[in-house]
Amino acid sequence: AQSVTQLDSQVPVFEEAPVELRCNYSSSVSVYLFWYVQYPNQGLQLLLKYLSGSTLVESINGFEAEFNKSQTSFHLRKPSVHISDTAEYFCAVTLSYGGATNKLIFGTGTLLAVQP
Amino acid sequence: SQTIHQWPATLVQPVGSPLSLECTVEGTSNPNLYWYRQAAGRGLQLLFYSVGIGQISSEVPQNLSASRPQDRQFILSSKKLLLSDSGFYLCAWRSGLAPGELFFGEGSRLTVL
Numbered sequence: 001a002q003s004v005t006q007l008d009s010q011v012p013v014f015e016e017a018p019v020e021l022r023c024n025y026s027s028s029v030s031v032y033l034f035w036y037v038q039y040p041n042q043g044l045q046l047l048l049k050y051l052s053g054s055t056l057v058e059s060i061n062g063f064e065a066e067f068n069k070s071q072t073s074f075h076l077r078k079p080s081v082h083i084s085d086t087a088e089y090f091c092a093v094t095l096s097y098g099g100a101t102n103k104l105i106f107g108t109g110t111l112l113a114v115q116p
Numbered sequence: 117s118q119t120i121h122q123w124p125a126t127l128v129q130p131v132g133s134p135l136s137l138e139c140t141v142e143g144t145s146n147p148n149l150y151w152y153r154q155a156a157g158r159g160l161q162l163l164f165y166s167v168g169i170g171q172i173s174s175e176v177p178q179n180l181s182a183s184r185p186q187d188r189q190f191i192l193s194s195k196k197l198l199l200s201d202s203g204f205y206l207c208a209w210r211s212g213l214a215p216g217e218l219f220f221g222e223g224s225r226l227t228v229l
Contacts, residue, residue, distance in 0.1 A: 034217055043122075043206055043220035044160075051216070090160065094216075104210075104218050108159035 002027040002093045006107035013081055014115050021076040021110045023065075023091030030096040033074040034104070035065055038088045047089070050074065051096070061085075086114045118143035122207045122221030129228055135180075135194040137224050139207030142188065147209040149190040150218065151182055154204040166190060167212060202228045 003026045013019045025031065032051050036044040048059040055067040065076045074091060091107040122139045129135060141147050151163040162175045164182035172182050179198050183191045190207060204225050208218040 032216070036220075041204075041223070041225065043222045044208075044218075045220070046217050049217055092218075103162060103165065106160040 002031060002095065002105050004091050004093050004105055004107040006091055006110050008110050009108070010111040010113060012113045012115060015083055016080045018079050019077065019081050019112065021089050021112065023074045023076065023107060025072050025074065025091075025093045027072075027093065027095070031093045032096050033065075033067060034092040035063070035074070035076050036090040036092060038090065038109075044090060047076075081112070081114050083114050083116060085112060087112060118219065120207060120209055120219055120221045122224055124224060125222065127224060127226045129197050129226065131199055131228055132196045135192070135197050135201070135226070137192040137205055137226075139190040139221055140188055141209045144188070144209070144211070146187060146212050148212045149184060150208040151190065151192050152206040152208065154206060160206070164192070197228045199228050202226055
């Protein structure tokens with residue numbers, strides 16, 4: 001079975017500083033990987049995803065994540081954060097094959113707290 | 117485009133009372149539907165999922181049940197709420213054709229007193 005580990009429950013960072021949110025997964029087979037963002041009292045929104053192809057994927061608001069198969073990681077990075085990036089971030093994994101019963105397995109989340 | 121609606125947004129209920137949370141999806145057909153619960157500091161817990169009308173799979177034994185009376189409608193229910201049922205409930209859908217991302221509703225915050 002797959003699993004996802006987000007070791008950092010909270011990451012404080014100053015505005016305009018770089019940030020990395022760590023995500024490691026466990027799976028013996030091929031997977032798809034996702035990062036979601038959740039603002040207070042809202043649902044989750046997809047930030048970016050890796051399905052196949054280039055191992056570096058980017059979002060429209062400056063985040064990027066790199067799929068590293070050898071290290072089973074999918075860390076999320078941003079070179080310069082804004083106050084508006086303050087939110088909880090969830091990493092998720094699902095099998096890359098199979099049908100409707102495939103589930104998305106989520107990590108426990110990392111709260112990114114951007115300070116002025 | 118596809119949209120997902122979830123209601124009510126906020127609910128305060130006494131212990132032992134019933135519960136009904138509703139979720140509908142528009143703009144797609146035969147979606148896979150999911151109910152998650154989010155408790156503080158514990159991430160997302162998958163409660164139920166459905167691949168078709170009347171087809172419900174339960175992930176954890178609990179005080180809750182789910183139903184799918186129509187293709188794009190998913191309902192979370194309880195006959196008697198417990199304090200431990202408090203949390204943020206999220207409905208989500210994804211295409212039934214291939215594995216991929218989930219699309220979430222805005223969530224329903226349930227407080228059981």
